[in-house]
Amino acid sequence: MIKAWIEAMRLRTLPVSIAGVVCASGYALLDGSFKFLPALLCFVFAVLAQISSNFANEYYDFKAGLDRVGRDGPRRGVTEGDITPQAMKRATFIVLALACVVGCSLIYWSSPWLIAVGVAIAVGVLAYSTGPYPLSHHGLGEVAVIFFFGLIPVNFTYNIMSSHWSAEVFLGSLAMGLMIANVLIVNNYRDLEDDRAVGKHTLAVMFGRKAMATLYLLNGIVAVALLSPLWLNIDRLMLIPQAVYLAIHIVLFFNLRRRSGSALNPLLGMTAFNILLYAVLFTLISAI
Numbered sequence: 001m002i003k004a005w006i007e008a009m010r011l012r013t014l015p016v017s018i019a020g021v022v023c024a025s026g027y028a029l030l031d032g033s034f035k036f037l038p039a040l041l042c043f044v045f046a047v048l049a050q051i052s053s054n055f056a057n058e059y060y061d062f063k064a065g066l067d068r069v070g071r072d073g074p075r076r077g078v079t080e081g082d083i084t085p086q087a088m089k090r091a092t093f094i095v096l097a098l099a100c101v102v103g104c105s106l107i108y109w110s111s112p113w114l115i116a117v118g119v120a121i122a123v124g125v126l127a128y129s130t131g132p133y134p135l136s137h138h139g140l141g142e143v144a145v146i147f148f149f150g151l152i153p154v155n156f157t158y159n160i161m162s163s164h165w166s167a168e169v170f171l172g173s174l175a176m177g178l179m180i181a182n183v184l185i186v187n188n189y190r191d192l193e194d195d196r197a198v199g200k201h202t203l204a205v206m207f208g209r210k211a212m213a214t215l216y217l218l219n220g221i222v223a224v225a226l227l228s229p230l231w232l233n234i235d236r237l238m239l240i241p242q243a244v245y246l247a248i249h250i251v252l253f254f255n256l257r258r259r260s261g262s263a264l265n266p267l268l269g270m271t272a273f274n275i276l277l278y279a280v281l282f283t284l285i286s287a288i
Contacts, residue, residue: 004082005091007075010054012269015276016180017050018043020153022276023176024161026283027154027169030234033162038109041102042157048099050149053125055092059085060130066137066198074265096125109160117156124148139203141188142181150177168229175223179245179275185216186256186271190264213257220249230282237288241281248274 021043028034058078061067067079077083103118128135128144135144154173159165188195188204189212196205204212224246230238252274255267 001082004075004077004080008055008058008077008083008088009051010074012074012265013054013183013272014047014050015272016149016183017046017153019180019276019279020149020173020176021046021157022279022283023172024154024157024169026279026286027158027166027172028161029283029286031162031166035109035161038106038160039157041106042153042160045099045102045106046153048095048102049121049125052092052096052099053128055088055095056126057129057136059088059092060126060134062088064130064134066195066200068194068198096122106160110163114156114160117152121148121152136202137200139201139206141184142203145181145184146174146177149180150174168233171226171229175226176275176279178219178223178226179278180272182216182219182249183268183272183275185212185219186264186268188212189216189256190261190268213253216256217250217253220246220253235285237285238282241278241285244281245274245278248277 021039024042025034025039028039058067058076062076062078062085067076069079075082078085078088100118100122103121104115107114124144124147127133128141135141151170151173154176155165155169158169185204188202189209191202192204192209195202203215224242227238227242231242248270252267252271256264259267
Protein backbone atom coordinates (compact mmCIF):
# COMPACT_ATOMS: atom_id res chain seq x y z
CA MET A 1 0.00 0.00 0.00
CA ILE A 2 2.78 2.45 0.91
CA LYS A 3 4.55 1.65 -2.35
CA ALA A 4 1.38 2.45 -4.31
CA TRP A 5 1.09 5.86 -2.66
CA ILE A 6 4.76 6.62 -3.32
CA GLU A 7 4.27 5.70 -6.97
CA ALA A 8 1.21 7.97 -7.11
CA MET A 9 3.41 10.88 -5.97
CA ARG A 10 5.51 10.32 -9.15
CA LEU A 11 8.86 10.94 -7.53
CA ARG A 12 10.60 11.05 -10.92
CA THR A 13 8.89 14.35 -11.67
CA LEU A 14 9.09 16.03 -8.24
CA PRO A 15 12.42 17.74 -9.09
CA VAL A 16 10.47 20.06 -11.39
CA SER A 17 8.57 21.61 -8.47
CA ILE A 18 11.80 21.97 -6.50
CA ALA A 19 13.74 23.50 -9.41
CA GLY A 20 11.65 26.66 -9.66
CA VAL A 21 12.15 27.52 -5.98
CA VAL A 22 15.87 26.72 -6.19
CA CYS A 23 16.20 28.94 -9.26
CA ALA A 24 14.36 31.81 -7.55
CA SER A 25 16.68 31.41 -4.55
CA GLY A 26 19.64 31.80 -6.91
CA TYR A 27 18.31 35.11 -8.20
CA ALA A 28 17.70 36.27 -4.62
CA LEU A 29 21.26 35.33 -3.69
CA LEU A 30 22.54 37.42 -6.59
CA ASP A 31 21.01 40.62 -5.24
CA GLY A 32 21.42 39.80 -1.54
CA SER A 33 17.71 39.35 -0.79
CA PHE A 34 17.69 35.61 -0.03
CA LYS A 35 15.69 34.58 3.05
CA PHE A 36 15.90 30.98 4.22
CA LEU A 37 12.51 30.51 5.91
CA PRO A 38 10.28 31.84 3.10
CA ALA A 39 12.40 29.92 0.59
CA LEU A 40 11.86 26.74 2.63
CA LEU A 41 8.11 27.36 2.86
CA CYS A 42 7.92 28.00 -0.90
CA PHE A 43 9.79 24.71 -1.38
CA VAL A 44 7.28 22.81 0.81
CA PHE A 45 4.33 24.52 -0.88
CA ALA A 46 5.61 23.65 -4.36
CA VAL A 47 6.12 19.97 -3.49
CA LEU A 48 2.70 19.65 -1.83
CA ALA A 49 0.99 21.40 -4.77
CA GLN A 50 2.61 19.04 -7.26
CA ILE A 51 1.77 15.94 -5.24
CA SER A 52 -1.87 17.05 -5.00
CA SER A 53 -1.85 17.67 -8.76
CA ASN A 54 -0.46 14.19 -9.39
CA PHE A 55 -3.09 12.66 -7.10
CA ALA A 56 -5.84 14.65 -8.83
CA ASN A 57 -4.58 13.58 -12.25
CA GLU A 58 -4.68 9.91 -11.24
CA TYR A 59 -8.14 10.15 -9.67
CA TYR A 60 -9.85 12.17 -12.40
CA ASP A 61 -8.22 10.27 -15.27
CA PHE A 62 -9.52 7.06 -13.66
CA LYS A 63 -13.01 8.54 -13.29
CA ALA A 64 -12.95 9.60 -16.95
CA GLY A 65 -11.79 6.14 -18.08
CA LEU A 66 -8.53 7.47 -19.52
CA ASP A 67 -6.19 4.96 -17.85
CA ARG A 68 -5.78 1.27 -18.57
CA VAL A 69 -4.30 -1.61 -16.61
CA GLY A 70 -0.69 -2.39 -17.59
CA ARG A 71 0.04 0.98 -19.21
CA ASP A 72 3.61 1.84 -20.28
CA GLY A 73 3.87 4.69 -17.82
CA PRO A 74 4.26 4.44 -14.04
CA ARG A 75 1.77 2.13 -12.36
CA ARG A 76 -1.52 3.88 -11.57
CA GLY A 77 -2.61 2.66 -8.13
CA VAL A 78 -6.30 3.50 -8.57
CA THR A 79 -6.58 1.89 -12.00
CA GLU A 80 -4.69 -1.20 -10.84
CA GLY A 81 -6.86 -1.53 -7.71
CA ASP A 82 -4.09 -0.78 -5.20
CA ILE A 83 -5.80 2.42 -3.98
CA THR A 84 -9.54 3.07 -3.82
CA PRO A 85 -10.86 6.06 -5.78
CA GLN A 86 -12.35 7.51 -2.58
CA ALA A 87 -8.97 7.33 -0.81
CA MET A 88 -7.23 9.06 -3.73
CA LYS A 89 -9.84 11.80 -3.83
CA ARG A 90 -9.50 12.41 -0.08
CA ALA A 91 -5.71 12.46 -0.37
CA THR A 92 -5.89 14.98 -3.22
CA PHE A 93 -7.84 17.51 -1.16
CA ILE A 94 -5.97 16.86 2.09
CA VAL A 95 -2.60 17.52 0.44
CA LEU A 96 -4.04 20.52 -1.42
CA ALA A 97 -5.35 21.90 1.89
CA LEU A 98 -1.92 21.46 3.48
CA ALA A 99 -0.39 23.35 0.55
CA CYS A 100 -2.89 26.17 1.08
CA VAL A 101 -2.00 26.38 4.78
CA VAL A 102 1.70 26.64 3.95
CA GLY A 103 0.92 29.18 1.24
CA CYS A 104 -1.05 31.37 3.64
CA SER A 105 1.94 31.51 5.97
CA LEU A 106 3.88 33.27 3.21
CA ILE A 107 1.61 36.31 3.56
CA TYR A 108 3.83 37.33 6.48
CA TRP A 109 6.62 38.19 3.99
CA SER A 110 4.27 39.47 1.28
CA SER A 111 0.69 40.77 1.45
CA PRO A 112 -2.88 39.40 1.42
CA TRP A 113 -3.04 39.64 -2.37
CA LEU A 114 -0.92 36.50 -2.35
CA ILE A 115 -4.14 34.64 -1.50
CA ALA A 116 -5.35 35.27 -5.06
CA VAL A 117 -2.22 33.58 -6.40
CA GLY A 118 -2.81 30.62 -4.09
CA VAL A 119 -6.41 30.31 -5.27
CA ALA A 120 -5.23 30.37 -8.90
CA ILE A 121 -2.74 27.60 -8.16
CA ALA A 122 -5.38 25.49 -6.35
CA VAL A 123 -7.75 25.90 -9.29
CA GLY A 124 -4.92 25.00 -11.68
CA VAL A 125 -4.18 21.81 -9.72
CA LEU A 126 -7.72 20.62 -10.42
CA ALA A 127 -8.28 22.26 -13.82
CA TYR A 128 -5.33 20.37 -15.25
CA SER A 129 -7.25 17.08 -15.04
CA THR A 130 -10.94 17.90 -14.49
CA GLY A 131 -13.64 20.50 -14.85
CA PRO A 132 -15.56 21.55 -17.95
CA TYR A 133 -12.36 21.89 -19.99
CA PRO A 134 -9.48 19.81 -18.54
CA LEU A 135 -6.27 21.45 -19.74
CA SER A 136 -4.32 18.21 -20.13
CA HIS A 137 -7.04 16.78 -22.41
CA HIS A 138 -7.05 19.66 -24.88
CA GLY A 139 -3.42 20.25 -25.80
CA LEU A 140 -2.89 22.85 -23.07
CA GLY A 141 -0.88 20.77 -20.64
CA GLU A 142 2.45 22.22 -21.71
CA VAL A 143 1.12 25.78 -21.48
CA ALA A 144 -0.16 25.06 -17.96
CA VAL A 145 3.24 23.66 -16.98
CA ILE A 146 5.07 26.77 -18.23
CA PHE A 147 2.71 28.95 -16.22
CA PHE A 148 2.41 26.95 -12.98
CA PHE A 149 5.91 25.45 -12.80
CA GLY A 150 7.91 28.27 -14.38
CA LEU A 151 6.39 31.75 -14.30
CA ILE A 152 4.54 31.53 -10.99
CA PRO A 153 7.04 29.74 -8.71
CA VAL A 154 10.17 31.56 -9.89
CA ASN A 155 8.71 35.08 -10.00
CA PHE A 156 6.62 34.86 -6.84
CA THR A 157 9.25 33.04 -4.75
CA TYR A 158 11.73 35.74 -5.75
CA ASN A 159 9.20 38.51 -5.02
CA ILE A 160 8.35 37.10 -1.58
CA MET A 161 12.03 37.27 -0.63
CA SER A 162 13.02 40.53 -2.37
CA SER A 163 9.72 42.50 -2.43
CA HIS A 164 10.24 43.48 -6.07
CA TRP A 165 10.11 42.11 -9.63
CA SER A 166 12.91 41.68 -12.16
CA ALA A 167 13.01 41.38 -15.95
CA GLU A 168 15.92 38.92 -15.70
CA VAL A 169 13.99 36.80 -13.22
CA PHE A 170 11.01 36.81 -15.59
CA LEU A 171 13.20 35.54 -18.43
CA GLY A 172 14.62 32.91 -16.09
CA SER A 173 11.12 31.83 -15.09
CA LEU A 174 10.10 31.47 -18.74
CA ALA A 175 13.25 29.44 -19.40
CA MET A 176 12.45 27.23 -16.42
CA GLY A 177 8.90 26.75 -17.70
CA LEU A 178 10.14 25.65 -21.14
CA MET A 179 12.59 23.20 -19.55
CA ILE A 180 9.88 21.72 -17.33
CA ALA A 181 7.40 21.46 -20.22
CA ASN A 182 9.82 18.91 -21.66
CA VAL A 183 8.99 16.54 -18.80
CA LEU A 184 5.36 16.55 -19.90
CA ILE A 185 6.42 16.18 -23.53
CA VAL A 186 8.28 12.95 -22.68
CA ASN A 187 5.25 11.72 -20.73
CA ASN A 188 2.82 12.40 -23.58
CA TYR A 189 5.29 11.18 -26.20
CA ARG A 190 5.34 7.84 -24.38
CA ASP A 191 1.55 7.67 -23.92
CA LEU A 192 0.56 8.76 -27.42
CA GLU A 193 -1.25 5.54 -28.44
CA ASP A 194 -3.02 5.15 -25.10
CA ASP A 195 -4.15 8.78 -25.11
CA ARG A 196 -5.34 8.61 -28.71
CA ALA A 197 -7.34 5.46 -27.98
CA VAL A 198 -9.32 7.16 -25.18
CA GLY A 199 -9.74 10.50 -26.96
CA LYS A 200 -7.28 12.49 -24.85
CA HIS A 201 -6.03 15.30 -27.10
CA THR A 202 -2.49 16.01 -25.95
CA LEU A 203 -0.07 17.88 -28.20
CA ALA A 204 1.57 14.53 -28.95
CA VAL A 205 -1.73 13.11 -30.19
CA MET A 206 -2.43 16.24 -32.22
CA PHE A 207 0.99 16.62 -33.87
CA GLY A 208 2.77 13.27 -33.57
CA ARG A 209 6.05 12.09 -32.10
CA LYS A 210 8.40 13.70 -34.62
CA ALA A 211 6.98 17.16 -33.93
CA MET A 212 7.10 16.61 -30.17
CA ALA A 213 10.72 15.46 -30.28
CA THR A 214 11.57 18.63 -32.23
CA LEU A 215 9.67 20.73 -29.68
CA TYR A 216 11.58 19.01 -26.88
CA LEU A 217 14.88 20.01 -28.50
CA LEU A 218 13.77 23.58 -29.25
CA ASN A 219 12.42 24.16 -25.73
CA GLY A 220 15.85 23.47 -24.26
CA ILE A 221 17.69 25.62 -26.81
CA VAL A 222 15.29 28.57 -26.42
CA ALA A 223 15.49 28.25 -22.62
CA VAL A 224 19.28 28.58 -22.71
CA ALA A 225 18.99 31.57 -25.07
CA LEU A 226 16.61 33.28 -22.61
CA LEU A 227 19.23 32.83 -19.89
CA SER A 228 21.95 34.68 -21.83
CA PRO A 229 21.59 37.90 -19.74
CA LEU A 230 22.99 35.96 -16.79
CA TRP A 231 26.45 35.66 -18.32
CA LEU A 232 26.29 38.74 -20.54
CA ASN A 233 25.37 41.11 -17.70
CA ILE A 234 26.29 39.33 -14.47
CA ASP A 235 29.01 36.69 -14.52
CA ARG A 236 30.63 34.54 -17.19
CA LEU A 237 30.56 31.65 -14.71
CA MET A 238 26.83 31.46 -15.42
CA LEU A 239 27.76 29.81 -18.70
CA ILE A 240 28.66 26.67 -16.75
CA PRO A 241 25.14 25.60 -15.66
CA GLN A 242 23.74 26.54 -19.05
CA ALA A 243 26.40 24.56 -20.93
CA VAL A 244 25.95 21.53 -18.68
CA TYR A 245 22.18 21.66 -19.10
CA LEU A 246 22.38 22.02 -22.89
CA ALA A 247 24.91 19.20 -23.31
CA ILE A 248 22.78 16.76 -21.30
CA HIS A 249 19.63 18.02 -23.02
CA ILE A 250 20.98 17.21 -26.49
CA VAL A 251 22.00 13.71 -25.37
CA LEU A 252 18.51 13.17 -23.94
CA PHE A 253 16.96 14.39 -27.20
CA PHE A 254 18.75 11.71 -29.22
CA ASN A 255 17.71 9.11 -26.67
CA LEU A 256 14.11 10.31 -26.95
CA ARG A 257 14.15 9.67 -30.69
CA ARG A 258 15.46 6.13 -30.19
CA ARG A 259 13.17 4.96 -27.37
CA SER A 260 9.52 4.02 -27.04
CA GLY A 261 7.08 2.65 -24.48
CA SER A 262 8.29 1.95 -20.96
CA ALA A 263 11.91 2.55 -22.06
CA LEU A 264 11.03 6.26 -21.94
CA ASN A 265 10.32 6.20 -18.19
CA PRO A 266 13.97 6.67 -17.13
CA LEU A 267 14.30 9.45 -19.71
CA LEU A 268 11.44 11.30 -18.05
CA GLY A 269 13.30 11.19 -14.74
CA MET A 270 16.58 12.24 -16.38
CA THR A 271 14.86 15.22 -18.03
CA ALA A 272 13.57 16.34 -14.62
CA PHE A 273 16.97 15.75 -13.00
CA ASN A 274 18.72 17.83 -15.68
CA ILE A 275 16.46 20.78 -14.85
CA LEU A 276 17.17 20.46 -11.14
CA LEU A 277 20.89 20.14 -11.86
CA TYR A 278 20.80 23.43 -13.79
CA ALA A 279 18.94 25.16 -10.95
CA VAL A 280 21.34 23.86 -8.30
CA LEU A 281 24.47 24.81 -10.28
CA PHE A 282 23.02 28.26 -10.99
CA THR A 283 22.25 28.80 -7.31
CA LEU A 284 25.65 27.57 -6.15
CA ILE A 285 27.39 29.97 -8.53
CA SER A 286 25.05 32.78 -7.39
CA ALA A 287 26.17 32.17 -3.83
CA ILE A 288 29.87 32.62 -4.65
